[in-house]
Amino acid sequence: MLSYAGEAREDDLGRIEDIGAALVAAGVPIVEMAGLHERACRRLQEEGLLSGAPSSCVVTVLERASACLTQLMIAYSIADEKRIALLKREQRLNADHPRLESLGQVAGGICHEINNLLQPITGLAELIIEDEPAGSDASQNAELILECASRAASIVASILMTARRDLPKVAPVVFAPVVESAVTFLQAVLPPALVLELAVDCGMERVLCEPAELSQILLNLVRNAEHAIGGAGTVRIELSREDDRQDDGASRGFLRLAVRDNGTGMPPHLLSRAFHPFFTTKAPGTGSGLGLSVVMAIAESWGATAHIDSEPNRGTRVSLRLPILAAAEEPAAAKV
Structure with missing residues (x-):
């Protein structure tokens, strides 16, 4: 998995990262990885792959095996940190869910009541604007009431959006x-x-x-x-x-x-x-x-x-x- 220069190629590192992520996903504890280097060397010896090889070649093989294991341990650690971070985030979201759901139910009921009160306020303000001369004090006051009611309705709609149950079809x-x-x-x-x-x-x-x-x-x-x-x-x-x-x-x-x-x-x-x-x-x-x-x-x-x-x-x-x-x-x- 290493080039002859002794450095990991980019595609080799990508494969090592995949192996590390797969080990984390499979739940393999990191302590089990500690013996990989020794088992790899024993396997080479049992297969006779190092028999008769020059000592410099044996050293090179052992160095590359150690380098691969080091990269794998790093990849495993990074993947495990990501897993823990995602788990903590999920736990926080799960802890917030009941509280937010209850808040949404209460807010939804309050919003419906506020909407019922806003309807006559809006309707009467519109009638005043129609009946009074443009620019008069009554007309300007009614326009201000209408603007505030419109802003309140917008806030209510946002609350209902957060607490809603019947979602538009995507x-x-x-x-x-x-x-x-x-x-x-x-x-x-x-x-x-x-x-x-x-x-x-x-x-x-x-x-x-x-x-x-x-x-x-x-x-x-x-x-x-x-x-x-x-x-x-x-x-x-x-x-x-x-x-x-x-x-x-x-x-x-x-x-x-x-x-x-x-x-x-x-x-x-x-x-x-x-x-x-x-x-x-x-x-x-x-x-x-x-x-x-x-x-x-x-x-x-x-x-x-x-x-x-x-x-x-x-x-x-x-x-x-x-x-x-x-x-x-x-x-x-x-x-x-």
Whole structure:
């Protein structure tokens, strides 16, 4: 597995990494690997492969065997650290699930009651605007009431999105054109001082999603980025393809949609709470703290995952990772 120069080739290292990951996945304890070197040497001796060989050749063989074992131990350790990190993350999510589910049920009931109260408020404000002269004090006050009611309804809708049970049906779509269309729409409704920069590095891959929800995701993320950069500047939206090697050797494709800014960023203690409902770094009265939790809820309903990378004063990147559909995974009626 090593070249004659005694250095591991890139493809050799890739195979060693695969073996290390496979040993971790199979639950082989690291103590069992400690004897691999001795067993390998014994096997060479039993097979007579070293009989009559010059001492320099024997030394070279032993050095290369030791180097392979060292690389394997490193690969095993890295794979095991990843496994432990994923296990801890899953445990944290499982611990939060009952609390968030109960919160969602309570919030859902409260939201329905608030919606019932907002309907007459909105209706009566609209009647006042129709009846009173434009520009009058009564008309201006009614417009303010209507604007506040509209904002309250938007917050309620976000809470229901987080707590909902009846999810819109997702369908296989070619993702890149849907992203381009959503970004075009957003740029038209955003302030001129905020520029969206779109970079697409993928083909016509299909994923499960709901286009209207994609617009909602991007709007939430872009609004957060707008706040982080002070309302003016460039927000970069990236769509790219990634291919992961699976345990069975097969390759699985994903599309990563990322929204990136160079704003204030977040320290680790805030970053760990970013997806929690009602958590916000904005000033009181300027944010509901529901944007990222809505993004997470929608992503999970698509079978996707959401992730945040952020550092203070170096910006933030929020990304969604969506599995690319193979032909066999798509419903026959959805194929075009």
